[in-house]
Amino acid sequence: xxxxxxxxxxxxxxxxxxxxxxxxxxxxxxxxxxxxxxxxxxxxxxxxxxxxxxxxxxxxxxxxxxxxxxxxxxxxxxxxxxxxxxxxxxxxxxxxxxxxxxxxxxxxxxxxxxxxxxxxxxxxxxxxxxxxxxxxxxxxxxxxxxxxxxxxxxxxxxxxxxxxxxxxxxxxxxxxxxxxxxxxxxxxxxxxxxxxxxxxxxxxxxxxxxxxxxxxxxxxxxxxxxxxxxxxxxxxxxxxxxxxxxxxxxxxxxxxxxxxxxxxxxxxxxxxxxxxxxxxxxxxxxxxxxxxxxxxxxxxxxxxxxxxxxxxxxxxxxxxxxxxxxxxxxxxxxxxxxxxxxxxxxxxxxxxxxxxxx
Numbered sequence: 001x002x003x004x005x006x007x008x009x010x011x012x013x014x015x016x017x018x019x020x021x022x023x024x025x026x027x028x029x030x031x032x033x034x035x036x037x038x039x040x041x042x043x044x045x046x047x048x049x050x051x052x053x054x055x056x057x058x059x060x061x062x063x064x065x066x067x068x069x070x071x072x073x074x075x076x077x078x079x080x081x082x083x084x085x086x087x088x089x090x091x092x093x094x095x096x097x098x099x100x101x102x103x104x105x106x107x108x109x110x111x112x113x114x115x116x117x118x119x120x121x122x123x124x125x126x127x128x129x130x131x132x133x134x135x136x137x138x139x140x141x142x143x144x145x146x147x148x149x150x151x152x153x154x155x156x157x158x159x160x161x162x163x164x165x166x167x168x169x170x171x172x173x174x175x176x177x178x179x180x181x182x183x184x185x186x187x188x189x190x191x192x193x194x195x196x197x198x199x200x201x202x203x204x205x206x207x208x209x210x211x212x213x214x215x216x217x218x219x220x221x222x223x224x225x226x227x228x229x230x231x232x233x234x235x236x237x238x239x240x241x242x243x244x245x246x247x248x249x250x251x252x253x254x255x256x257x258x259x260x261x262x263x264x265x266x267x268x269x270x271x272x273x274x275x276x277x278x279x280x281x282x283x284x285x286x287x288x289x290x291x292x293x294x295x296x297x298x299x300x301x302x303x304x305x306x307x308x309x310x311x312x313x314x315x316x317x318x319x320x321x322x323x324x325x326x327x328x329x330x331x332x333x334x335x336x337x338x339x340x341x342x343x344x345x346x347x348x349x350x351x352x353x354x355x356x357x358x
Contacts, residue, residue, distance in 0.1 A: 026066040034071050037079060052331030057086045171221060172228035175250035180258060183248045187262040188318045191310055196262050198310040199269040202326040203303045204256040206338040219287050223301060224255065230279050235259065270355055273305050273341050281339065302339035306330030311346050
């Protein structure tokens, strides 16, 4: 029987496991709840529902706990809040984004309906005035029909505009997460019927949290909008080209973006990813304060990029697997030094391949 090293709750740990070494080196009390916190954070890499970025954040919490060696109740409560924040933050960000988009749409709808109500009221008032002046009813009826026809045309145009707005992220103008999901569903269905390959490029801004902490979230929003313009400028020619059956750029959440490409894979997708990375790296940012004054010039940001293609052997859950694999490739790009592109290739011995910069 292996030599007993420590007992935590009903669990017996041995020297060979290494867990007790971690506890001993960090002076973690064995008769408290802290060993279970350490154990949970230590095994976070096996929890599939968390993203790679969340897992990294959890590992950072673990390192902070072991370094601090503060096992008070106050610190325990703070650590629990940090863990909860990491788990719930993506959902809270998505909820906040949906609320912002819904609020903007509701405002636009009220404005449009108010405008059309006023148009119809004007027609009614004009009709009453014309009748009181003895205008020919037959001629008046023709005028009313033409006026209502114009209102209907305007309402159709405004309805189409509202539908278009419902697909857009209010901050960047790119597609929002909801439309990204819808578009991905359509791409997968086309892949099933027409065998058109589906690729996903996922990327986010390197060290963006530090950037927000330094300059503030309003300036951070300026960066996101500038980046979105760069992305749209790159994909617009592709949208108008026969080289792609379909392509969509979206703000996936926070500082993370996705570009879905249907109809091409391999070298062309890598070229698009590298074009995005290089273009953003070269862009010189001019940041403004709340009063519109120049806060800083010549600032540059970089992105880390992950690529994944749909894989027939997934045999279902294609959407979830595609996003997950692109996200993991993005995580590998972060670990490879950032400002680089990594592609997920499941059929290769090394599933994650760093794309050499040209």
